[in-house]
Amino acid sequence: MTIVDFAIRRPVTVTMLVLAALIFGYVSFDRLAVNLLPDITYPSLTVRTEYEGAAPEEIENLISRRIEEAVGVITGLVEVSSISRAGISDVVLEFDWDTDMNLAIMDVRERVDRVFLPQDTERPLLLRYNPELDPIMRLGLSGEDLIMLRNLADWEIRRQLETIPGVASVRMKGGLVEEIQVEIDEAQLTRLGLTFQQINQRLAAENINQAGGQLRDGDEELIVRAVNEFRTVEEIGEIIISQRGEAPVRLRDLATVKRHFKERKTVTRINGQESVEIALFKEADANTVKVARAIKERLGDVSVGMSVADRADEEAPPDDEGDVNANAVAGTETTVGDERRSVVSTLPEGVSLYIVSDQSRFIESAIDEVISTARWGGLLAILVLFLFLRNLKSTLIVGVAIPVSVLITFILMFFSDTTLNIMSLGGLALGIGMLVDNAIVVLESIFRCREEGDSIVEAARRGASEVGMAVTASTLTTIAVFFPIVFIEGIAGQIFTDQALTVTFALLASLAVALTFIPMMASREGGTGGAGGAGLWMQAAYRDFHRTSPEDRGFALSWFAGRAKRDTGSWFKGTFPGLTWFGETSRDFRTRANGRRSLPGWIVLFPLYFAGRFFLLVWQWLKGCVVHRREGAAPEGGKRWLRATVFVPKWIAVFLLRLVLPFFELIRFAVGSTFKILFTVIPNLLALVLTPVWLLIRGVFWILGKVLHPVLHLFSRGLTVLQDIYVSVLSRVLAHRFATLIVIAAIVGTSAVLIPRLGTELIPELEQGEFAVDLILPTGTPLATTDTTATRIENLVRDDPDVEQVYVVVGALESSGALIDEERENVARVAVMLQAEAMREKGSDEVMDRLRFRLEEIPDARVEFARPALFSFKTPLELEIRGYNLKDLREVSGEVVGALDGVEGLRDARSLMEEGHPEVVVVFDRDRMAALGVDIGQAADAIRNKVRGSVATQFSAGDRKIDILVRAREEDRKEIAQLKALAVNTPNRGNASNPSTPNRNASGEDPESSNSLPAQPGSERSSVLLGAVAQVHMDEGPSEIRRIDQQRVALVTANLTGIDLGSVARDVQSRLAGLPLPDDFRIDLGGQYREMNTASNSMLLAIAMAVFLVYLVMASQFESLIHPFIVMFSFLLALSGVLLALYLLDITVSVVVLIGIIMLAGIVVNNAIVLVDYINRLRRRGEDRIEAVIKAGRVRLRPILMTTATTVLGLLPLALGVGEGAEIRTPLAITVIAGLISSTVLTLILIPVIYTILDRKEDAVA
Template sequence: MKIAKWAVTKPISVLMVIAMILLLGAVSLVKLPMDLLPKMNIPIAVINTQYVGAGPYEIENLVTKPIEEAVAAVHNVKNIHSNSMEGTSIVTVELNQGTDMDLATLEIREKIDLIKGYLPEDATQPIVLKIDPNALPIMVFSVTGDHLEKLQEVVEYRIKPRLERLEGVASVGVTGGRQKVVTIKVDPMQLTMQGITQQQLGALIRGENINLPGGEIIEDTKSLTVRTVAEFQTIEEIKALPIPLPIGTTMKLEDLAEVTFQEEKITQIAKINGIPSIRIALQKQPTFNTIQVTNMLHEEVKKLQDELENIELVTVTDQSLFIRRSISNVAKTAAFGGLLAVLILYLFMKSLKNTLVIALSIPISIIATFTLMYFTGLTLNLLSLGGFALGIGMLVDNGIVVLENIYRFREEGYSAVEASIHGAQEVAMAVAASTLTTIAVFLPIVFVEGMTGEIFKELALTVTFSLLASLGVSLTLVPMLASKIVKSKPSSSYKIFDRIEEMFQKVNAFYSNLLKWSLSYRRLILSITIFIFLISMISIAWVGAEYFPEFDEGTFMIHITLPEGSSLKESEAMANKVEKILETYEDIEIIFTSIGGGDSYFGYQSRKTNRVSIDVRLKSFRERQEKTLYIIDKVRKDLGQIAGANITVSNLSFVGMGFGDEAVEVEIQGDSIEILREISQDFIEMIKKVEGTREVTSNFTEGRPQLELYINREIAVPYGLQTLQIANTIRNFVHGMIVTRFRVNGEEHDVVIQGKDYLREGTGNFMQLPVQTMTGEVLPLEHVTSYSISQGPNAIRRSNQVRSITIKAAIMDRDLNSIIRDIESQLKGYPLAAGYSYQFRGQKEALEEAYSSLALAVILAVLLVYMVLAIQFQSLLHPLIIMLSVPLAFSGGALGLLLRGIPLSVPAIIGVIVLSGIVVNNGIVLIDYINILRENKKETEEAILIAGTTRLRPIMMTTLTTILGLLPLALGVSEGSEVQMPLATTVIGGLVLSTPLTLIVLPVIYAILDDLGIGKFHHRQG
């Protein structure tokens, strides 16, 4: 290759190119956004439809089913799930990964438009939303201070506007405060006596509280704008409002009703560490980066904190915190791995100058990669940084080969310049082929489907970019520096180098004798190798399997559900009990409690007074004594002693957010809700018996008791009463109706008319509610209706247009696969009724999809490596011999996972794919040199012995640099290392076992094939 000659003869040009690369890389690094994981396209759309007043069964039949049938015809639909609740239908459409969600949502809207006419008239327009990971709050603040009402004003009018103005902030949600409302409580009996209805009273108040423009008039020569100003200024003005009565007199509003201006009824409470507070949740705009937005938020909050007295803003959750720590830790471990690799180089090279020549390829390659990452739209995340850590040990391999070959030419009498040119040119093709074999294994990851492919593409691209940059550096900078700086092969006077050399000579002698012995006992060597391979493959059964390791983010959430109909006061008392238990844990830093939350993430329309959620943040990874999972398990046991509520604890991690709340999900399908409930209760009891399961619950919840009114039309119709009129009367008196807004001190407050409290105190009082007929006659509600008290399901859930109930369970101290296996054996003999079935969802489903895709990727990787080798060797046989090191590497990877107690997971299989490209490099170096010696008329055994002992040093160097480069990641002692740990362990295990076996087994196989007369046709073309 002429590139080496250019580099040696044009050193200034090389230095300028390197300087340009470093400059661009530095700028790219500053501009590269940081995130925990790569940007993911979540192919899920949600259709939300409101039908006020309808129960779950009506919602299912009239709204949910037509929408499900319509969207089932959309292209690329994978699953359809629905939730029919009181007044709300939520249909979730999951599409295949890679679907263009903009086009998909457009098609979904088109399909819904076709059936809109069949939906109930009172149902709202179905809203189609894409699921966006940016919709989750990136930061949550808690604001504490004096009186909550005063605090509410500060948050609404000083803090919220300041945060909303910041670039990148999409929305600021405020909950937990107190707001005032003007309440006008009327007695329907008194209204009837005065001959006025609630609706008429509301219209009168609304008509008085108004400011309206009246046009213009001319006064002399001036034009005056006419404006009627009649809005209420004070609460006394509202109380004194004269109400005209049908009999021709007027009456003050305060004489007709109780008028109060006070805090509205509390439906939600927020507390931090037991102190009442207001919660501020912030969402970012999709195009902005989490770190950038949180940096601005922290700065603004600090300014606000300085400005506001007696008010404290506390960060409850901050997505950037774990991202920063994790990325910092991975970067540190990668840097430490790089230093270890350089140390090994120094010990083998015996010269600091020579070591630096090769070691320079690490920072230059990494900085060059930053530029490529920036222009290809990648981010700095755990996977891309993991790619750097993975590649660090390999970045020096090319430089080692080039420099060693340059020294060989120097020893043959060439000048420094000639040796640098010829030495680099001779191995250029071999180095390029070696790099291509490693890069080739990452190509199949492009074909991996689902979330797995989305996540690991960035790792593959990062490693590819860094290796290509390393190849460029080794063919330009290394020969250029070798011609200018390096004069001869060093012979150090330090004793440590002499001892290392002595040690290496002993190892070399031992290896030479072992190789001779192995060539004499070939069948025994093959038998031992096959035995090791079979044992390692069997060991996978003990390793276990899981989809993705959970991040130890130091946060978890407690969900408390009291019986339906429980009051806010009862929920608060239960929350206080839980908080007292949590306060005994030293590792817990912040406890944030929200009482009266929604039914689910999408059920925000109706607040539930019987629900409590508690966000718990632990101290940082290094400050606490135990991992989050073990703390969660202890908390579960302690909270299990509390009776009267269903309490669950879930780990807030990447797996939980992306692939289901719990590890185990069993979905039961059938037609009858009652039968499904019975089956689910039996399944729960059986799953509880499986060792390692925790919190086995179903998503079936009883609805709150409800008073169902039945209109007696034979009585109502003759009086001119319609169902709608009766229902509106009930709603207006019981729930209340907002008639206008009262503005005071720049703030607006609702003005609500509702019936007096006695109407809601007991069924007897409620049934006396007066209903006015068309003729003005008043009838008690009990005269035109009958009632019954019932309790049905809180929600009807369906999966792929069939009713379903899902059982969920967390796992502890066991891998997912073994627990699923035990659950399957438990459920196998259960007598399911005809038409009822069950299947595993969640992580089990994701695991099967990922493993099938990755299995194809492994096969493709092996085939691609073989093809690259065949091109390099111009032979079909010798690449096959080299490829035999791959199964040996797989054995080592499996044994590595077994010894570390790490389950087989998606990152571990990615490690297997990486191994396919790395381990063949040792075989290339060995077999290539054997062929060269054979061409020089050496006998087979002699060629094998010479090649083995000669290539032992470079093989040891490249293997040790890769292993030590990955060692800090494999130890997994810092935050964010959960993903890289299985990958690094697999690669290290594979190299540790395959390298010695490669040095023995491949020469033995080469000799056997030679004895059989296979391959003798091969002659290297040089």
């Protein structure tokens, strides 16, 4: 028994399977993770190593080079690059996309741990690049006291937000971090013969909280603790550092102790107000949308004492909740008695919390837009299907098949761990138009069998079985093209895997529905009537009514009227015939209604039908509650044996149960009533409710039919005329086959000429309504100066009417997907969020061009614009200048930047090899230091303690820990002369002749390592100053050194505006061709351009493999090598339409377009398969070759146009390019639409011509 036979013979089973699919599909949809992008795993690692105080050249030689050499032989490694900055080394490793990154991490860690690094170097960190490392939400905390804000964020808000399921970490930025500063008077320190190291030791020794073990006092066990922590700041100043005779030397005698804040490294502002940024990161497998909603719920409602972001109406009454800004935190209002209070309810007065950015908003908008386009695509496909079929039943069957297939797709997505994102939902939207193709083919075959005289059931069986293999082969050709996607290298393969899986799942689901649900529904007599199975229940109730004896009917009806008599009299005799007629009307209504085409017939029959249904419903209740409760209900004349075997045992059983079970009558009544409600009342109530709905739908369609009848008639006439025209044209082209081939070849060749004129790019940029303005000032610019310039830029940006929100970070440039920001005092970033209307109508490019012109008036500042990149961590265009000499690299990079001026579409060209950072260089005299007994390590520590300071211990303030920093006063570390006056030796106590010999006290302990007080100052020798043992001078070193493949490079980057990447790359290469370069120097193009070339090459291979797989499937179907070759010409025709559409609509060739071409390889051949398959069938029946081709063209024109129209209209909403994420969907949809239309039009002409030329078989008759 085939699957079609099973579906027709077991309609209840199929219905239950469909119902299960609907339920599980909905549950799967609700549990699918929702993210913006698929799970992209970039094969990239960054080895970050910190070595404080080291210059870039030292970092390069001592760290970067060694790590590069150690990891350079790891399997799968593609490129090694490094950036050596002051104190930091970043070695970036890029692997093949098929590399197991978990194994790669272990291999890298093992090799890095074996590298010999300087002693003071921190252990290298391994950082993964992942776009999802960007925060899903940023919050702004504003108020007057920046110290209080930072404490509130670090110690209160962080703890509340980190407990939210799905939140991985919470990072703070901005504000003032509290710190206790011990500022040493260096002159006093030198006079007393003390060092910074001794101060640190005394602070640590005096601030202890240490366990002392356990002590047993009788039967009681006690815990011993040594508690001597600082309780106040004043107490810190009172500690004794040393003894001067009998007088103690306290810390306050030589230092100032104050509670202050750490030296600022970053400044954050939101809409002009300095704030603390709270960035929230989600876990890797968490649902972005759900996590964001949970965060908003935890934050609480804005009405709980919280102001909006722009703080425009601060004078408004605090209890005014009428106007809430859209940027304010949205959530649930906190009520009294909640176990966990919302964040906003814990905020002090005058503190505001609001959302700066929310990634889930863009995700929800993009996904809602995709769902909307899919919905409209499905409706348009159903509409065009109705125009062709003009049959409500068939249209509704296909309309039901679409959501069933979609929900089955969600089940498959859930079990394959495919998330809901713009790519997977885009694939589902692409498949909507194709979901109905299988259903159309099956229904068309069933109707053809009906026209040939088969019964409904036989037509459903034979029609579905005849096209079952063809439909399966057609689906497999479409699915087969997605297998080569696994061979696509680069980011393209990562992005489009989810889309390929979704389309595959959708087509498999549509195939299963077409071969089971469609024939089952088509085989039902009455089809898709609104009552459905309820009509069967009504018929059963009607039969039951007539099987009941007239006496029982009369008793039930009389009892219902309050006359419980055996002889009902004249009341029953007058009422029952009318009710019986209503019941008969309810059974025959469908036949009568379908036989009437006029609206009055519906008006007359509707009340009769409704009354009959209502009577039968009442009868079921009456019969259940009254008739079988009558005493002596046995039929008149019943036999004694029947009474003995039925009624007596029942009476005995009832009697015994009454004795055994308490409340038997109540239980009996409850069970009986429950069964009657479940199996009688509820089904009939459903039928009673669904009947008016069904009638309403039929009425609406009847009215629409009357209104649309002229349109449908005109469409039908036009289709007939089109068939006649097509047959006439086909007859003529078959008579001039070679001329036709020449014309079509000319069309295809003309389209091929357009290829060099098409632009190329990696992936279209998504319009997210935001961009960044990066400010770079000369190296060495202090943070305060950078902040002043950034404020000026911020004000200019905020004055733009299209800007909604401005977020400023001074002192750091964020790196997308990185865990650690690049902190430099001379940089700032101004993040700009646009108004929603401006984003839709103007876009970021127009606003950036306007601001770029206004910001040119800022002097001595380099201003660059950047858009958020979702699919790559490299800039569009990178020029790698390879050489060794840093001076030559700087000069050549400057010449390259100058050569790029004037290149059309190129903006913000700059060299990453910035000016050298001014530095103070200390060169020690080793001989002099050895003669004076000064250790180089001690001297270096003394310099660090004086200038940067060191954290001696921490002060406990409640549950918070505050660092205690010890360093020289600011007035003692302003000039180089003061640095030269630094004492760099540790005073020798009692053994000046040999400073290397430790001075032991009476107990044999080393006082340097004990907690005892230092010796009296008078016993110490004179201090050695830094100027006596070292040369201190100003110098300028490189700010950073970059290396690629163990060669020094200078990078020149640029952004693109209004032009494709391929065109700019060609123009840049021509500009640089004549640029003179020093020996051993060369320039390579990198960035996204290199990724584009890699992806394009693998995509071309995938297209070739997709065509080959389609040919294999068709060869297996036709059992021929010639016929698949004929069909493959339709793909060439599709390419010509694609090239023409891309050129006319100015769409660049990207991996999105190439994916569309891969899809076309499996779609466009379906029409040719249908045509060639029917030609072969006619040939087998004995038709002449030419006659078979013409007849097949006329017969198959209708289904070909139907499938093409449904697919095209299903994709039309995607092609319109509306909403978030349209930049990805639109090129793909236009590619498929253009290729499908051109292929359909030319296939109907070319395929018959090529068939008659290549197929030379004898006529079947001969």
